[in-house]
Amino acid sequence: MGDVVRAPWDAYFVTGFDTCSEVLRGRNWLAPDFAWQERQDDPERWGAVATQEMTKTLSRLNAPEHTCQRRSLGNLFDRSTIQRLTPVIEEHSARLLDDLAEKLRWGEADFVSTVSEQLPISTIGSWLGVPAADHPHILEITHNQVYAQELLPTKSELATSAEATGHLRAYFTEMVRQRRAKPGNDILTGWIHHWDAREPDRETADEILYRLTMFVTIASLETTATLLSAMVGLLLGEPGRWAWLRENPGHIDAAVDEVLRYDPPIQINTRVAAEDTVLAGVPIAKDSMVHVLYGAANHDPRRTENPDAFDIERRGTHLTFGGGVHYCLGAALARLEARTLLIQLLERFPTLRVTTPPVYASRLVFRRVTSMGVSI
Template identity: 75%
Template sequence: MGDVVRAPWGAYFVTGFDACSQVLRGRTWLAPDFAWQERRADVGHWDAPATREMTRTLARLNAPEHTCQRRSLGNLFDRSTISELTPQVERDVTRLLDELADKLRWGEADFVSTISEQLPISTIGSWLSLPQGDYARILDITHRQVHAQELIPTKSELDVSAEATVQLRAYFTDLIEQRRAQPGDDVLSKWIRTWDELEPDRAMADETLYRLVMFVTIASLETTATLLSAMVWLLLSEPGRWAWLGEHPEHIDAAIDEVLRYDPPIHINSRVAGADTILAGVPIAKDSMVHVMHGAANHDPRRNQDPDAFNILRGGDHLTFGGGAHYCLGAALARLEARTLLTQLLERFPDLRAVAPPTYASRMVFRRVTSLNVTL
């Protein structure tokens, strides 16, 4: 139907790789922030409490506020940080795979609940020094809050998200208060010291800190969990693929990139035109919304030949981590978790098999694998 296709609600779907890349990287394409929402005649779900809460996070901010907050975080997962985190991730993977081995002795095990959902929360929880006893609660809240980030959420979904949003605010507000009372050398304590210097108003500083730590936490959970589950399924779904990669571990990074291209955890990312423009030959008026279709872009045959074939040795391109100012903060961390997990899985479970295809939550934007049963 073309690289830019009109949506029934007046927005545009952007499907071609080059057009999607142009939107993600272009400075005139903006996140749908409060300023844009206030110019709309029909506020729709944008006025829902959970949606408004997410509009205050990094993903929905534009310069200069986005620039200031992102710089305050520094280069979150640079080589030094990834190097420091690697031993902890390796220990977490080993521990979780021990649990998987125990379950597989009895037959089948759900890879999602045992591994995929546990590794990201263990990683980010350790990095932020969150109490381990809170991990399950944070995961539950995240699963319920994410409805607010869907393309067309229902009223009941927004109600569920609203309740989860209240719980998120309470949890992370308390966390900041506790960390202020007992500061340490952890990441959040460092952010607190940074924002106390940047913002003289203590209440404003704490509000910004809440948004940052909440967003960094929840943004790293479902997306990475879905990557890990999709990775295992795609490598097990074709006979011989798992065994071949086990014999050629030098291609593990290439396999992860092909998973990211083939089935990205986030399928849709929305932007608005900052000015009247033309995109792939289609006139787009200022303030019009476009939906960047990551999955479609990654499967554009002009960029990746034979795109619907899963090919570990492809060496192709993908836009899964976005681009420009909003490029994914946790890309390096997600790769570390996937690489560490896959390396140990191939070594410890060369005969792993999927019992059935994975089941997915009914969503359009944030993919979530809810179960994937495996056996030996």
């Protein structure tokens, strides 16, 4: 239908790889921030509690506020951080696969609840200092919160998301308060020192710290869990593929990237036009929404030959982590978690197979596998 297709509402879908890349990296395309929302005619949608809360986070900010907050984080997962986290993730992965092995002794096990959802919360939880006893609570409210980030959320979904948002605020506000009272040798303590030096108003600093901590947590859980589930499902989906990868471990990184290309955890990202412009020959008025379709871009045959084939030897490109100033902060961490888990799975479960196909939540933006049965 074209690189830019009119949506049934006042917006456009962007489908082609190059056109999506242009939007993600171009200065003429902005995140739908508060200034944009205030100009819209749907106060119920844009004034919803959960929507307003997410608009305060990094993904919905534009310069100069985005620049300021992003710089405060530094390079979150640089090479030295990844090196420090590698043995931690290896330990978490081994523990979770012990749990999986125990369940598989009795037949089928749900890979999602046992492994996929547990590894990201274990990783980010230990990094931020979230107690293990709180992990189930954080997972539940994160699953419910993301409804506000759908394209067309219903009233009931916005209500569910609003309740979850309240729980997230209460939890992470208290977490910042406790860490300020009792500093540690962790990333959150470092953020507290940075913002205390930069922002003289303590309440303003704590609000920023809450948003950063909450956003990093949410962004790390849903997406990585879906990546891990999709990875196992796709690699076990064709006879012989699992065994071939065990014999050719040099292709593990390429396999992870092919999963990211083939089935991105986030399918849609939204930008708005900063001014009247033309995109792929289509006039776009100022303030119009454009929805970047990551899945469509990653399957563009002009960029990727035979794009609907899952081929771990292709070493292709994708836009799954976005681009430009909003490029995913946790890309390196997600790859590390996927690679670590896959190495251990291949070694410990050579006969692993999917016995109950993956079940996906009814969503458009954030993909989520809710269950997937495996056995040996």
